[in-house]
Amino acid sequence: MARSDLLISLVRAGASGDRAMLKSATEALVAEERAQNHHIVADRLERALSTVAITPPALTAASSPAGSGKDTILELEPRLQLSQLMLPLPVEQGGRQLIEEHTRADVLRAHGYEPRHRILLSGPPGNGKTSFAEAVAEALGLPFFVVRYDALIGSYLGETNARLRKLFDYVRTRPSVLFFDEFDSIGKERGDTHETGEIKRVVSFLLMQLDQLPSYVVVIAATNHAELLDRAVWRRFQMRLAFPAPDRQRIGVFLNRIISQWPDAPKAAAKSIAAKLGTVSFAEALDFCQNVRRRQILGLGELSIDDALRSELDLWATRVSPEVLNGERPDQTDTETASDRPAAKSTRPSSGRTRPSTKLNR
């Protein structure tokens, strides 16, 4: 299957004159041959590749970078490691299994199995879905491709499918981790009456492409709205991992990890800071900590870490939430400034987020 895909990519690359695709498909074949100790074939393939015309062929619509699948993805160098993330146990275990299945794929294949390679991550924003995908790419030593919806979704009939085809043609030329963030924006429920037939065609085409993808392309899709996904799309994923919002205790441990690396330890315990932050995502807790350090660094030695922390907690209590920005509840910051507000006040209307007191436990 994997091999036949590579051969098809080679034929397509030859037909369209896409030298990048030709090179990456050949390199993938070379890697495969070497993995099977077929060094003579691998050497011949490499020699053949080196004789490919140096002069680039005239650009055509199909072969131009603007028209290739490469435009619809962003290639990032994965740096994050799984051990740097605070993950729920099932996610951590799922991640380790996934990595093992791919690093020891030859053992599985010897028994007629392929490693799992279609993974769905769900959960509220800022709790590590993107980071997890990056960490999987890092652990496997693979490029991390992030799908760019701005370049993928077209307004003309059939345009999105044509771009999806190019995207999949491009990624199947080499092992990689392909990441679809906000996957619900493309894999939506086909029964949605507000959508035209176009979305159905896109979802059907996407399913077909997912089915045909070789296992050396690990597709990781993330969604904040798993309930919006088409059932058939949901079923396609071999591993589904939930990233729930962290509770206060986990945020406390997370804060402690960060704070313990600061040059000066604040007097307040991480647990007490977590209580003051209220219900937050890991990303929000991290932002908060980074702001404290920014404040202290710019204080040029005049500001202690405790002052910086207290000051940032004061600001935190006056934060404008997305609900205010969306007009779902009134903002009180117009009539009241941070300095007007007593330090321990936390009476802003709650909308899921607990407004913390700004007084530190010392």
Ligand SMILES: Nc1ncnc2c1ncn2[C@@H]1O[C@H](COP(=O)(O)OP(=O)(O)OP(=O)(O)O)[C@@H](O)[C@H]1O
């Ligand atoms: N579980 C976690 N452990 C450690 N750090 C985390 C965790 N979750 C998020 N972070 C930090 O927050 C940042 C943003 O998280 P990330 O982009 O992975 O969240 P996400 O779930 O993909 O959010 P979105 O749904 O908005 O795309 C990361 O760069 C990371 O530094």
